[in-house]
Amino acid sequence: MNFTQSFRLALKSLSTSKMRSLLTMLGIIIGVAAVIIITSLGHGMQVYMNEEFESLGSNQVDAMIVGDNDSSRHVDIEDMFALVDRYPQYLSGVTPEHRASLIVRHGADEFTRTTVKGVGETYYSVERGTTMNGEKLAKGRFLSYVDAQRQQSVCVVGAYLEREAFGGNALGKTLTLSGVPFTVVGVMDEYADVTEGSGDDVVYIPYTLAARLSGTSSSEYLFAATSRETAPAAKGLVERELFKIFQDSDRYVVLTAAEMMDAMNTMLDLLMTILTLIAALSLLVGGIGIMNIMLVSVTERTREIGIRKSLGAKPKNIRWQFVIEAGTTSAIGGVLGIGFGILAANLLTWVLSMALGSENSFRAVPTLSGILVAFGVSVAIGVLFGYLPANKAAKLNPIDALRYE
Amino acid sequence: MEHLIEFRDIYKIYHMGDSDVHALDGVSLTVDQGEFVAIVGQSGSGKSTAMNIIGCLDVPTSGSYYLGGVDVSTMDDDQQAEIRNKMLGFIFQQYNLIAKLNVQENVELPLLYAGLSGEERRTRAVAALERVGLADKRKNLPSQLSGGQQQRVSIARALAGDPSVILADEPTGALDSRTGREVLAFLQQLNAEGNTVILITHDNSIAVKAKRIVRLQDGRVIYDGPADDPRAVVQPEEQEEAAV
Numbered sequence: 001m002n003f004t005q006s007f008r009l010a011l012k013s014l015s016t017s018k019m020r021s022l023l024t025m026l027g028i029i030i031g032v033a034a035v036i037i038i039t040s041l042g043h044g045m046q047v048y049m050n051e052e053f054e055s056l057g058s059n060q061v062d063a064m065i066v067g068d069n070d071s072s073r074h075v076d077i078e079d080m081f082a083l084v085d086r087y088p089q090y091l092s093g094v095t096p097e098h099r100a101s102l103i104v105r106h107g108a109d110e111f112t113r114t115t116v117k118g119v120g121e122t123y124y125s126v127e128r129g130t131t132m133n134g135e136k137l138a139k140g141r142f143l144s145y146v147d148a149q150r151q152q153s154v155c156v157v158g159a160y161l162e163r164e165a166f167g168g169n170a171l172g173k174t175l176t177l178s179g180v181p182f183t184v185v186g187v188m189d190e191y192a193d194v195t196e197g198s199g200d201d202v203v204y205i206p207y208t209l210a211a212r213l214s215g216t217s218s219s220e221y222l223f224a225a226t227s228r229e230t231a232p233a234a235k236g237l238v239e240r241e242l243f244k245i246f247q248d249s250d251r252y253v254v255l256t257a258a259e260m261m262d263a264m265n266t267m268l269d270l271l272m273t274i275l276t277l278i279a280a281l282s283l284l285v286g287g288i289g290i291m292n293i294m295l296v297s298v299t300e301r302t303r304e305i306g307i308r309k310s311l312g313a314k315p316k317n318i319r320w321q322f323v324i325e326a327g328t329t330s331a332i333g334g335v336l337g338i339g340f341g342i343l344a345a346n347l348l349t350w351v352l353s354m355a356l357g358s359e360n361s362f363r364a365v366p367t368l369s370g371i372l373v374a375f376g377v378s379v380a381i382g383v384l385f386g387y388l389p390a391n392k393a394a395k396l397n398p399i400d401a402l403r404y405e
Numbered sequence: 406m407e408h409l410i411e412f413r414d415i416y417k418i419y420h421m422g423d424s425d426v427h428a429l430d431g432v433s434l435t436v437d438q439g440e441f442v443a444i445v446g447q448s449g450s451g452k453s454t455a456m457n458i459i460g461c462l463d464v465p466t467s468g469s470y471y472l473g474g475v476d477v478s479t480m481d482d483d484q485q486a487e488i489r490n491k492m493l494g495f496i497f498q499q500y501n502l503i504a505k506l507n508v509q510e511n512v513e514l515p516l517l518y519a520g521l522s523g524e525e526r527r528t529r530a531v532a533a534l535e536r537v538g539l540a541d542k543r544k545n546l547p548s549q550l551s552g553g554q555q556q557r558v559s560i561a562r563a564l565a566g567d568p569s570v571i572l573a574d575e576p577t578g579a580l581d582s583r584t585g586r587e588v589l590a591f592l593q594q595l596n597a598e599g600n601t602v603i604l605i606t607h608d609n610s611i612a613v614k615a616k617r618i619v620r621l622q623d624g625r626v627i628y629d630g631p632a633d634d635p636r637a638v639v640q641p642e643e644q645e646e647a648a649v
Contacts, residue, residue, distance in 0.1 A: 005517065012505065013505070016505055303501070304503050306501075307501045307502075307503060307514075308503075308514065308518075309462075309486065309489075310460070310462060310489060310495050310501070311489065311490065311495070311514050311515040311518060311562070311566075312486050312487065312489045312490020312491070312515050312518040312519065312566075313486060313518050314482070314483045314486040314487070314518070315482050315483065315486070316483075317486075317518060398462045399457050399462045399463055402462070402497075402501070
């Protein structure tokens with residue numbers, strides 16, 4: 001009795017009670033579908049985030065100052081410019097990203113949740129057409145070198161303020177920051193969902209003014225390395241410079257975009273692993289369901305087992321028959337689960353693209369490895385949980401089995 | 406000449422609570438190639454136990470059982486399965502066909518466990534079904550056949566493996582008398598063709614169709630001789646029991 005015969009026998013035995021077979025498979029179907037959906041979403045999210053990162057420029061190096069920046073040791077922006085000038089082969093520019101707590105007003109309206117960022121002209125790349133955060137300019141211009149040097153009261157506003165404060169016509173208008181009037185010279189494109197407090201609720205002003213009006217210095221500096229390859233070396237240079245200032249490596253954190261991407265991917269991987277394990281729990285439950293039904297099936301077919309033994313079936317033949325039957329059950333369940341999972345992933349992609357707008361390129365893509373692992377695990381679970389009932393069948397005494405009513 | 410079947414002082418003892426039940430109490434007997442033996446006895450006489458041991462479905466508590474010159478009483482499960490497959494053909498009272506397999510698949514089962522190829526299984530199963538006159542029903546399910554036909558399928562299944570011994574356990578018990586006679590006639594024909602047939606029954610009128618009768622009572626052989634001897638059928642103790 002070989003594998004194909006056992007397999008055919010298993011299919012026959014499953015098809016004689018379709019409803020029961022389907023219910024037996026249900027746990028496996030749900031478990032496998034859940035694993036496929038989660039891995040698809042995770043993979044899609046990873047691809048999406050990596051694409052976003054690529055669009056920001058993978059040569060970015062981000063330096064964050066931790067703790068009080070106004071003690072005797074503090075970063076002077078001129079030192080940072082000097083650093084860039086000293087190593088033109090590694091660094092091509094730097095800008096503070098100075099989050100200043102200033103009160104934003106337009107006429108009688110106060111915008112308490114608006115973020116005010118003091119930045120330099122390097123923050124916006126003309127070649128790429130985006131800021132270091134990936135925002136695009138919709139109208140007017142971005143802040144210039146001269147704006148920072150002369151501390152000109154000009155600003156660039158986000159799409160939220162453009163709509164809410166200026167009714168879609170902000171260019172040339174004025175708003176006040178802590179009482180100082182600023183002229184709007186540029187408007188950013190929609191970046192987030194144009195709501196209060198979102199990435200669109202923002203005002204960019206020259207970093208020199210941000211420092212003067214807030215009375216603090218920036219705690220974040222964004223460097224542009226000359227290329228992706230020089231980014232790690234650039235990071236080293238920035239770290240060395242900051243250590244010279246603080247004499248304490250706990251006072252700053254320097255990350256390259258690639259590192260941030262890696263950190264993000266690691267976090268995402270961990271999250272996906274946990275979610276997949278939770279989904280895999282339902283596979284375990286499915287396996288127990290299979291074991292349960294197989295035990296019932298062995299009892300129901302005791303007489304058949306006795307007949308087969310009287311005709312010369314060895315214990316291993318009987319064991320093999322039931323193990324293959326359990327494995328086939330879970331394999332079919334696995335295939336159905338994979339089908340449902342892929343279907344659901346595509347449905348989710350469609351729903352998300354509807355919800356986020358068609359420009360959004362998020363796609364839940366089932367991975368081949370996810371599919372193979374889900375299928376392999378489901379077969380393994382069937383075989384594993386089928387073994388106990390199969391062994392019970394194999395060990396039945398032929399006389400007792402033949403006499404069983 | 407070597408005996409086909411040889412029981413040497415076989416005991417089978419079951420433990421029932423505190424007492425021991427001697428289902429077989431020192432049975433010795435031999436069966437030669439080509440014989441037609443009926444093992445007869447009341448229920449509880451030990452005939453079923455004897456049939457189980459002959460059929461390698463059970464092992465004796467003590468004593469030796471030689472089948473074809475080989476001691477099978479000490480074999481393990483796998484070896485016994487192989488002996489059942491190669492040397493024994495069973496015919497049961499309840500036919501014992503597998504309901505979800507069709508007639509031909511049922512007949513092929515022992516050949517499947519013997520490891521024969523699909524082509525060879527088909528040829529031999531069809532040949533066996535032709536012998537019992539059911540070749541045209543080979544795609545039917547057992548439930549679509551009459552009792553007599555099902556028993557003929559089970560005979561075909563027993564024949565398909567070309568066994569040394571055909572072991573029939575109350576083969577007519579579930580059949581009406583006319584079909585029962587047909588089945589018995591078929592067993593006689595098989596014996597006439599040279600097959601060794603062992604028939605287990607409680608019914609004297611069936612036992613006399615065999616050539617030789619072995620009568621068991623309380624686990625012991627109380628008669629072993631030709632079927633046409635009056636002592637084979639009439640037993641004083643039996644009449645007494647019947648009277649009680």
